[in-house]
Amino acid sequence: MTAPAVPAPTPATTGEMPRVRESSGRRNAELALLLFVMLLVLAYAATVEATALDTITSDFWVPVALVAGVFLGLHVVIRFLAPYADPAIVPAVALLNGLGVAFLRRIDLAFADANERADLPIFSGVGGRQLAWTLIAVVLAAGLLIIVRDHRAVSRYAYTLGLVGIVLVMIPAVLPGKFSEINGAKLWIKFGGFQIQPGEFAKLALVSFFAYYLVRKREVLSLASRRFLGIDFPRGRDLGPVVAVWLLSLLVLVFEKDLGTALLYFGMFVVILYVATERVSWLIIGLLLFFGGAFLAYTLGASVGGPFANFYQRAEIWLDPFADPYADGFQMVQSLLGLGTGGLFGAGPGGGQPNKIPLVVSDFVFAGLGEEIGLFGLSALLVVYLLIVERGLRAGLAVRDSFGKLVAGGLAFTLGLQVFVIVGGVTGLIPLTGQTTPFLSAGGSSLMANWLIIAMLLRISDAAGRPVTGATGGRAGGPGGGGPPAQLHGAPTEVIRS
Amino acid sequence: MNAPLRRAGVVVMVLFGLLFANLNWVQAYKADDYRTSPYNARVQVDEYNRPRGVIEVGGKALAENKATDGELKYLRTYPFKSQFAHVIGYKPVNLGATGIEQAEDEFLAGTSDRLFADRFRDMFTGEDTAGGNVVLTLSLRAQDAAIKGLANNDVGSTRGAAVAIDPNTGAIQALVSMPSFDPNPLASHDTKAAQAAYDKLNADKQGPLKNRALSEVLPPGSTFKVIDSAAALESGYQLNTRIPAGPTYTPPTSGSPIRNSSSGICPESQVTLIQALTESCNTGFARLAVELGANKIKEKAKAFGFETTDLKVGNLDGGGLTVAASRTGDIQNPDGSEDKAALAQSGIGQNNVRMTPLQGAMIAATIANGGERMRPYLVQQLLGPDRRTIGTASPKKINNPITGDVAADLQQMMVSVVENGTGRRAQIDGFTVGGKTGTAQDGDDPKDHGWFIGFVLKDGQPISAVCVLLERAGESGGSSAAAEIGGQIMQAVIRDRGAD
Numbered sequence: 001m002t003a004p005a006v007p008a009p010t011p012a013t014t015g016e017m018p019r020v021r022e023s024s025g026r027r028n029a030e031l032a033l034l035l036f037v038m039l040l041v042l043a044y045a046a047t048v049e050a051t052a053l054d055t056i057t058s059d060f061w062v063p064v065a066l067v068a069g070v071f072l073g074l075h076v077v078i079r080f081l082a083p084y085a086d087p088a089i090v091p092a093v094a095l096l097n098g099l100g101v102a103f104l105r106r107i108d109l110a111f112a113d114a115n116e117r118a119d120l121p122i123f124s125g126v127g128g129r130q131l132a133w134t135l136i137a138v139v140l141a142a143g144l145l146i147i148v149r150d151h152r153a154v155s156r157y158a159y160t161l162g163l164v165g166i167v168l169v170m171i172p173a174v175l176p177g178k179f180s181e182i183n184g185a186k187l188w189i190k191f192g193g194f195q196i197q198p199g200e201f202a203k204l205a206l207v208s209f210f211a212y213y214l215v216r217k218r219e220v221l222s223l224a225s226r227r228f229l230g231i232d233f234p235r236g237r238d239l240g241p242v243v244a245v246w247l248l249s250l251l252v253l254v255f256e257k258d259l260g261t262a263l264l265y266f267g268m269f270v271v272i273l274y275v276a277t278e279r280v281s282w283l284i285i286g287l288l289l290f291f292g293g294a295f296l297a298y299t300l301g302a303s304v305g306g307p308f309a310n311f312y313q314r315a316e317i318w319l320d321p322f323a324d325p326y327a328d329g330f331q332m333v334q335s336l337l338g339l340g341t342g343g344l345f346g347a348g349p350g351g352g353q354p355n356k357i358p359l360v361v362s363d364f365v366f367a368g369l370g371e372e373i374g375l376f377g378l379s380a381l382l383v384v385y386l387l388i389v390e391r392g393l394r395a396g397l398a399v400r401d402s403f404g405k406l407v408a409g410g411l412a413f414t415l416g417l418q419v420f421v422i423v424g425g426v427t428g429l430i431p432l433t434g435q436t437t438p439f440l441s442a443g444g445s446s447l448m449a450n451w452l453i454i455a456m457l458l459r460i461s462d463a464a465g466r467p468v469t470g471a472t473g474g475r476a477g478g479p480g481g482g483g484p485p486a487q488l489h490g491a492p493t494e495v496i497r498s
Numbered sequence: 499m500n501a502p503l504r505r506a507g508v509v510v511m512v513l514f515g516l517l518f519a520n521l522n523w524v525q526a527y528k529a530d531d532y533r534t535s536p537y538n539a540r541v542q543v544d545e546y547n548r549p550r551g552v553i554e555v556g557g558k559a560l561a562e563n564k565a566t567d568g569e570l571k572y573l574r575t576y577p578f579k580s581q582f583a584h585v586i587g588y589k590p591v592n593l594g595a596t597g598i599e600q601a602e603d604e605f606l607a608g609t610s611d612r613l614f615a616d617r618f619r620d621m622f623t624g625e626d627t628a629g630g631n632v633v634l635t636l637s638l639r640a641q642d643a644a645i646k647g648l649a650n651n652d653v654g655s656t657r658g659a660a661v662a663i664d665p666n667t668g669a670i671q672a673l674v675s676m677p678s679f680d681p682n683p684l685a686s687h688d689t690k691a692a693q694a695a696y697d698k699l700n701a702d703k704q705g706p707l708k709n710r711a712l713s714e715v716l717p718p719g720s721t722f723k724v725i726d727s728a729a730a731l732e733s734g735y736q737l738n739t740r741i742p743a744g745p746t747y748t749p750p751t752s753g754s755p756i757r758n759s760s761s762g763i764c765p766e767s768q769v770t771l772i773q774a775l776t777e778s779c780n781t782g783f784a785r786l787a788v789e790l791g792a793n794k795i796k797e798k799a800k801a802f803g804f805e806t807t808d809l810k811v812g813n814l815d816g817g818g819l820t821v822a823a824s825r826t827g828d829i830q831n832p833d834g835s836e837d838k839a840a841l842a843q844s845g846i847g848q849n850n851v852r853m854t855p856l857q858g859a860m861i862a863a864t865i866a867n868g869g870e871r872m873r874p875y876l877v878q879q880l881l882g883p884d885r886r887t888i889g890t891a892s893p894k895k896i897n898n899p900i901t902g903d904v905a906a907d908l909q910q911m912m913v914s915v916v917e918n919g920t921g922r923r924a925q926i927d928g929f930t931v932g933g934k935t936g937t938a939q940d941g942d943d944p945k946d947h948g949w950f951i952g953f954v955l956k957d958g959q960p961i962s963a964v965c966v967l968l969e970r971a972g973e974s975g976g977s978s979a980a981a982e983i984g985g986q987i988m989q990a991v992i993r994d995r996g997a998d
Contacts, residue, residue, distance in 0.1 A: 275502040325537045333537055339524045340532020341540050353540045375525035379518060386514045393507045397500050409503045416510040420517060429520040 023083035026465070030087035031075055037091045038068040041098035044349050048106045051350030053118055062122050063105060063131050067098050070138045077142040078458060081149070084465030085458040086395060092388045093454050096381070096439035097134055097447070102349075103369055104130045104442050110355040126361045126442045133444035140448050141455035151459045155212045155403045162209030162245055168198040173252050186256045199261060200436075200449035203268070203414060204456065206245070210269060211406035213241060214276035218402070221277050257310055260421050260433030266290065268414040275409050276402075311431075318431035331358045335367040335426045346374025361442040363434050367426045382423070385438075389416035392457045398464035408460040411453050542591055546570035551606040551629030551883070553586055553598055555636045561586050561599065566687070574685040580678035581645060584709040585636065585819075585876060588681035590696070592689045598632060598876065601810075601818045605630045605880055612880065612888050630888060633879040635669035637662075640962075643990035644674040647983030648968070653948065653976050655968035659710035659855040662987050665863035665953060665960035667893035668872030670811065671991050672964075673856075675710040712811060713822045715852035716967065719938030719977075720778045720920075721949045722799075722847030724861060727775055727911060729790050729798040731904045737911065740768040741789075743782035752839030756784045756846070759937065775911045776919035778935065780846050787845025792829040792836050795845065799826045801899035802861050803871065804853070811856070813877035813891055824857040825850065847936060858951040858965030862933070865912065866953035866960035869905035871896045912952065916981075921952065923978050924985035929992065930955040933984060935977035940970075948976020954988040962991040 042064045049056045071094045078085055105127030109117050112125075123132055148154060154161070172180040172187050180186045188195050214221070221239065246269045250262050270286030294311075301312020313328065321332035334357045342352065354360050354368030361368075370378045392412025396405045418435055425432035436446035524532070534541060549572050553561040560582045563572040574589050576582070587597015595603055604610040608617070608629035644660040651658070662672035683695035699707050708714065735741075743764040746755040757780065758764060764779035774782035787795055796804075803809070804824045812818015827850020831837045843849035856874065864871040873894045880889040900908070912932030915921045921933040933952025940947055948971035953963040964987050966980040 271506055275499055275506060278499065278502050322537070336524060336528075337532045337535055337538040337540070339521075340529045340535075341538065343525055343529040343533065353543060356539050370521075370525065375521060378521055378525070382514055382517055382521070386510070389510050390507055393503055393510070396503050402499060405499050405503065409499075409506060413506050413510060416513065420510075420513040423517050424513075424520070427517070427520050427524050429516060 022467075023465075026085070026087040027075070027079045027083060030078070030090055031072075033087065033091035034068075034071055034075055034094055037095040038064060038071070038098060040095065041067070041102055044099060045102045045105070047348065048102060048109070048350035051348055052106065052109045053350075055118065057118050059122070063101055063127070064098065066122075066131060067094070067101055067134050070135050071098075074138050074142050077145055078462075081145050082458055082462035084467075085462040086391050086465065089388060089391050089454060089458060089461065092384050092391075093439055093451075095384055099369070099381075100365070100440040100442075101127060101130050101134055103127075103365065103440070104361055106350055106372075107355060107361055107368070109350070110353070129444070130442050130447070133447045136444070137447040137451040141451040141458075144452055144455040145459060148456075148459055151399075151404050151407065151456065151463060152401060154208050154407070154456075155215075158209050158212030161205040162213075165202040165205035165209060166245060166248055168202040168205065169252050170248075171198050173256055187258055197443070197445035199258070200445040201452070203264075203449060204411070204452055206265070207268065207272065207407055207410040207414065209245065210272045211276075211403055211410060214272060214406060215402045218276045258434070259311060259314075260425075260435040263290075263421060263433060264414060264418055264435070267417045268410055271413045272406055272410045276406055314431045314433065318428065321428065331364065332426075332428065332432060334358060335364050336428055338364075338367045338371040339427060342371040342374045344375045346370070346372045346377055348372060362436065363422065363432070363441070364426050365437050365440045365442070366423050369440070382419075385416070385419045388454075389413070389419075391461070395457055395461035395464050399460050400464070404460045404463060408457055411457060415450070415453060536592060536594070543569060545607060546572050548572075548608060549628045550574060550589070551602075551608070551631045551881075553602075553606070553632045553634065555582075555634045555641075556638050558638065560634070561589075568687055570687050573687060576681045576685070579680045579682065581641060582636070583678045583681050584675045584711065585634070585673050586681070588684045590684050590689075590692055591687055592692070593696075597819060598634070598812075601812045602632050602877065602880075606632060608883070613882065616882055616884075628883040630883060631881040631885065632877055633881060634876055635664075635671065635878045635891070636673070636876070637671045637991055637994040639990040639994040640672035640987050641674060643986045644672045644966075644983070645676075645678075647966070647986045648674060648676040651968055651971070651979050651983065653968060653971040653979045655948070655971040655976065655979075657704060657710065657969040658967050658971075659714065660964065660966045660983060660987060661711050661856050661859040662962050662964045662991060663859045663863045663872075663874055665867035665872070665963045668863070668874045669878065669891070669893070670874055670876050671962055671994075672987055673711050673811075673876070675708065675712075675714075677704050677706045679706040709819065710967070710969070711855045712819055713854070714967070714969075715822050715824060715854055716947050716969070717849075717851055717938040717940055718847040718853035718858065719936030719947065719949055720780075720783075720847055721858055721861075721934050721936035721951045722845070722851055722853070723775055723778065723783045724865070724908065724912070724934050724951070725799050725802060726783050726786055726790070726795060726845050727771065728802075728865075728900050728904060728908060729794045730771060730786055731907050732798070732900065733790060733794065735771055737772040737907055738770045740770055741774060741782050742767060742785050743769045743774065743779050745781065747781040747784050747842065749784065749788060749839040749842040751837070754839070756780055756842055772911050772914055775934065776914045778915075778920050783845050784842035788838050788842050792841050792844070795841070796826045796829070798899065799824075799851075801897065802864060803857055803896075803899075809874075811874050811876055813875055813880070813889070818876065821856055822854050824853040827851055847938060855965045855967045858949065858967070859963055862912075862951040862953045862965065863960070863963035864899060865905050865908045866932070866955060866963050867905075868902045869898050869900040871899055909953075909955070916952065920978065921950065921981045923982035924950065924952050924988075926954060926985055926989050926992070929961075929988075930958075931985065931988065933981060935981055937977045943970065945970040945972055946976055947971060948978075948980045950977060950980035950984040952981070952984050952988070954992065956992075961995065962988045964988055 045060050045064050046056055049060050108125030108127045112120055122128055179190050180188050182188050187197050187199055189198055274282045297308045297311045298315050301308035317329050317332050321329040325333045338357045349372050352371035354371050357364045357368050389412050392408055396408030399405055422435035422437050424430040436443055438450045549563045552559045560578055561576055564575050566573050585597055587599040589595040589599040606629045613630055640662050648658045648660055658676045660674045663670055679699050684692050686692040744767050745765045746757050748755040763777045764782055769779055769782055804826050807823045809821040810818035811821055829837055829840045829844050840849050844851050873896050875891050878891050882888050909932055912934055913930055916924050916931045916933045920935040924931050924933050931954050933950055936949030938947040948968040951965045954961050964984040966984045968976050968980050
C-alpha cells in the first residue's frame with residue numbers, strides 16, 4: 001500500500017482534505033450506482049407486470065421503493081461509519097437482491113389465481129416474505145457496521161465464534177426431526193411458523209475462527225513441519241484444533257445430508273489454510289482429498305448405499321438427467337429445459353413459465369431467471385457475482401493485517417464457491433447439491449447471513465481503503481476517525497510485509 | 499499472503515469461466531433441443547394456447563378442439579371416435595402425433611410458413627394465431643360403408659382393411675383398418691391416463707393401432723394374376739390366346755404340384771387368357787409365369803408400384819403417412835438362376851410375394867384409369883384460420899405401367915371376373931364393375947386371407963377403385979365376401995357423387 005494519496009509531509013489541514021474528498025467521491029459513486037441499479041430493478045418489475053398481467057398496476061413500484069429505501073439507509077450508514085469502503089459492493093449486491101425480490105414476486109404472480117393477480121398484496125407470498133427479509137437483513141448488516149468498527153475486534157472472540165459455529169451447525173442434527181426437518185433435510189430450527197437455518201450463519205463464525213487460529217500459528221505451520229512424500233506436513237498439535245473443528249462440522253453436514261454446504265466448508269478451509277501458509281501442498285492435498293472422497297462416495301453409494309446413496313443418485317442424475325425424466329431426473333431436466341427455452345435473450349421478464357421448474361424459488365432460482373432473461377442476462381448476473389467476489393478478495397489484498405486478509409479472502413472465496421456449486425449444479429456442470437443462490441433464493445437465513453458477510457467485507461475494505469497516516473502503519477490513529485482505528489486489544493495480528 | 503490470495507482470485511475466475519462456458523452450451527448450443535424437447539411442458543402450454551386447426555371432410559369436423567379450464571387451454575377431440583382413427587391419427591400431449599395430425603402438424607399448429615402472413619398480422623392485432631384447417635379427400639359415405647362392411651363380414655374375420663381411390667386423381671375416398679381405436683383418450687390432458695390408454699391398445703393382440711391399409715403386407719393370392727395378365731398382354735398375348743392349364747401343374751424343378759381351388763376350375767388342358775382370369779385358374783397362371791420368366795413378372799409388378807419404399811400418402815408436398823413397400827421377393831436359386839418352382843408359386847401371388855391393400859387399390863385404379871398410375875393423396879385442401887384457401891391438391895401422375903390398349907384389355911378381363919367369375923358379389927346395377935378376387939395361404943394357417951381388388955366405371959369413365967382385405971377369413975368365401983364389401987364401398991362413392 002504505497003498510497004500516493006498523501007503527497008508530502010504537508011501541513012495537517014491539506015493532509016486532511018484529499019482524504020475527505022476521496023472518501024466522499026467513493027460514496028457518491030456508490031450512491032449513483034445504487035440509484036442506477038434500483039432503476040434497473042424498477043424496469044424489471046414493470047416489465048414483469050406488463051407481460052404477466054398485460055397491465056402495470058399502480059403500486060408496482062412499492063417493493064422496489066422499499067428495498068431502495070433500505071439500501072439507501074445502508075449507504076448513509078456506510079457514508080458515516082465506513083467511508084473508505086469499496087463503492088461497488090453494495091450496488092452489486094443490491095442489484096442481485098432487488099432482482100431476487102422482483103423475481104420471487106413474479107413467481108407469486110404465476111401461481112396466483114388469474115383474477116387475483118393484479119391485487120396481490122405487497123407482503124404476501126414468497127416475494128413479499130423475501131421483501132420483508134431483505135429489509136431485516138440490510139438493517140442487520142448496518143447493525144454489524146455500527147457495532148464492529150474495526151474488523152480486528154472480531155478476532156478477540158475467535159474461540160467463542162468457533163464454538164458458536166460448531167453449535168450452529170450441530171443444532172438441527174441434535175434437535176428432533178419435528179423441529180428441524182423440512183423436505184427431508186435436517187437443517188432448520190422451527191418454532192411456530194418461524195424457521196431459521198442456523199448453518200447459514202456458521203460460515204461467518206467459522207471463517208473468523210479459522211482466520212484467527214491460522215494467523216496465530218502460521219509461522220509454526222509453515223516452518224515446523226515434517227516432509228513426507230515430498231509434501232510438508234505440519235505437526236499435529238499445531239493443526240489439531242482447526243482440523244477438529246472443521247472435521248466435526250463436515251461430519252455433521254454429511255450426516256445431515258447437506259453435501260453442498262460440506263463441500264463449501266471444505267473449500268473454505270483449504271483456501272484459508274493455503275492463503276495462511278502460502279504452501280501449494282495444501283491445495284494439492286485438498287484437491288486429492290476432494291476427488292478421492294467424491295470417487296469413494298460414488299463407489300460406496302453404488303455398492304453399499306446407506307448414507308452415500310444420496311450422493312450416488314445425484315451423480316447419476318448429473319451424468320444423464322434424461323435417464324428418468326419424470327422421477328429422479330425431473331428437477332434437472334426441467335431446469336435444463338427452462339434454460340434452453342430461454343436461449344440467448346430469454347422469454348422476457350414475466351414471459352416465461354419458470355413455475356414449471358421445481359424449487360424455482362430456492363435451489364433453482366437461477367434456472368428460473370435464465371428462462372426469462374436468457375444467456376445474456378445470466379452472464380451479466382455471473383459478472384455481478386464475480387465482481388462482488390473479486391472486490392472482496394481485493395479488500396483482502398489491500399488490508400494490512402493478516403486476520404483481515406484471511407477473513408476477507410475466506411468469505412469472498414466461499415461466496416464465489418457457493419455461486420459455483422449451485423449455479424454449476426442447476427446448469428448441469430457438476431452434480432446438484434442443494435444450496436441457496438446468494439441474494440436471489442428465497443430465504444431469510446441465507447439473506448441475513450450473506451448480508452452479514454457483505455457487511456464484514458465492507459468493514460475490511462474500509463480498513464483497506466483508509467489511507468495510512470502517520471509515519472508507519474498501524475498505530476497512529478486517534479480520535480475523530482481520521483487514521484486507521486487503534487488496535488482494540490492485544491491480539492497479535494501482524495502487519496504483513498508484501 | 500497476497501500471492502495465494504491473488505491465486506484464489508484466479509481460481510474463482512476460472513470457476514466462473516467454466517460456469518459461463520457451460521451456460522453457453524446449455525442456452526445457446528443445446529437451446530433448440532431443450533426448447534423443443536418432448537419433456538418440455540412449456541412447448542405444450544404454448545401449443546395449446548391457440549386452437550389447433552380442424553381436420554374436416556364434407557363440412558364435418560373429424561378433429562376439433564374443446565376449450566378447457568386447465569393450463570392447456572384446448573382439448574383435441576375426435577367426434578367420429580374410431581371411424582377415422584387411422585387416417586387422422588391423434589395428437590397426444592406428451593408424445594409425437596400420428597396420421598394427418600403428424601403429417602400436417604405445422605399447418606394445423608399454425609407454425610407453417612404458409613401461415614406466415616396470418617402470424618405477421620396477429621403480431622400486431624395481439625391475437626393468438628389459430629392453426630390452419632385441413633380438408634381431406636375422404637368420402638364420409640364410402641368410409642362408413644367400408645367400416646360397416648368390414649365389421650359385419652360374414653366369414654368372421656376380425657382384422658382387415660379397405661382402401662378406395664379415385665382412379666382419375668389418386669384422391670383417397672376411403673381408408674379403413676380393422677379393428678380400429680378411439681383416439682380421444684390418447685389425446686387426454688391427463689398424461690398418465692393417456693399413457694395407460696396407449697399401453698392398453700399397444701398390448702392388444704389384434705393390433706388396433708396398426709394401419710393395415712398402409713402397413714400390412716400379406717401374400718396377395720390370385721389378385722396378383724392381374725399383374726401376370728398385364729405382363730402377358732404386353733408380351734403379345736391376346737384375350738383369347740389359349741394358355742396351357744389342367745387340373746395340376748408340377749413346375750420343372752420341384753415336386754410339389756399346383757392345383758386349382760376346385761376340380762371344376764379349368765380342368766381342360768388349354769384355356770383362353772380371359773377365361774383363366776375369370777375362373778382364377780391357378781395352373782394356367784403358374785405355367786404362364788414360368789413361360790414369361792421371373793424378370794418380366796417382377797418388372798411389371800415394379801411398374802405398378804411394387805418395391806417402392808418411399809411412397810407416402812399425404813398432400814402434394816410429399817409428406818404424409820408412410821406406406822410399406824410391396825415386394826415380389828426373390829425368385830431364384832442360391833446359384834442365381836431362376837427358381838421355376840418359386841416362380842410358379844409367385845405367379846399366383848404366393849411364395850414371397852407381399853402386397854399392401856393400398857397397392858392393391860392402386861393396381862385396380864391404374865387399370866381403370868387407362869394405364870396412368872396416379873399418386874395417392876389424402877389432403878384435398880389447406881384453409882387458413884379464416885377459411886381462405888391456401889393450397890389445393892393437384893393430382894400427379896407417377897408413371898404409365900401399361901399402355902391404354904393393355905389397360906382396356908385388362909378392364910375387359912376384370913369385368914368378366916365380376917360378371918361371370920369369382921367376383922360376382924361386387925356387381926352394381928347400372929355400372930360397369932371389374933375386379934379380381936384373391937385367396938392367399940399364409941404359412942400353415944388353415945385360415946386364408948380374402949382379397950378383392952376392383953373398380954367401377956360409368957360410360958367408360960372410372961369412378962372408384964378399391965381393395966378389400968379380410969385377414970384370416972377362412973378356408974373359402976373370404977374373397978367373395980371381400981368382393982361384396984368392395985362393391986358396397988364403390989356404391990357409396992357413387993351415391994356420394996350423385997352419379998347414380
